[in-house]
Amino acid sequence: MDTDLTTVDAARMCKALGHPARIGILRQLLLEERCICGRIVEILPLAQSTVSQHLKVLKEAGLIIGEVEGPRTCYCADRQRLATLATALSALLSPCLEEQP
Amino acid sequence: MDTDLTTVDAARMCKALGHPARIGILRQLLLEERCICGRIVEILPLAQSTVSQHLKVLKEAGLIIGEVEGPRTCYCADRQRLATLATALSALLSPCLEEQP
């Protein structure tokens, strides 16, 4: 299990987080543990196709996992991967938390 | 001093981090404390105008500060702001660090 991120991967994941809708989706996924696409559509003021696209971005960045369940797709946060990102970011930003004058 | 980020602001900052070159720039800035644009140009395989544009993105997202020093501009990481981002992200991602099965 690789616990280290390349700069490119870290950037890819940050980029996926770089849209308010996608942060909202991730937040909801962490809150509800499991969500189908339709549930997200209820919450965000966006069309279903747009939400589906945002979910795809998050999935391709490796931040969430989607598994097909009959006619639906059930999404959940990839906590392992998110923890990896958290580690990488805190490593990057740690100088800001310590050497504060 | 506002220590809380709106979702929009967090997304804006993540988006600014969403490019390998900009992560590299930030890393260098945290390493060297102060850098002029030309120093970054030495390190990254990018044209000066491109680097300048990336610096602008980072500055507009509030991640770095640039102050004019004669003919140069000296950039440094906005550690205060980066700490705020670190806090917001760890708040967002904390469920991934705790509830790991």
Next chain:
DNA sequence: ACCCTTTATCGTAATTTAACGATAGAACAG
């Protein structure tokens, strides 16, 4: 006054992103 260094900005082109409606396919219910 003149040059040299440094950097921001402009203009441009190619690619990517974001949003929507429409549509198609999969799976369950009846």
Next chain:
DNA sequence: CTGTTCTATCGTTAAATTACGATAAAGGGT
């Protein structure tokens, strides 16, 4: 088998991003 529900994908459009070279402006040195 038929209809319904759910979601991914397609097609499209507008806007943003990324990269570069060229240029202009600002300031220091001689």
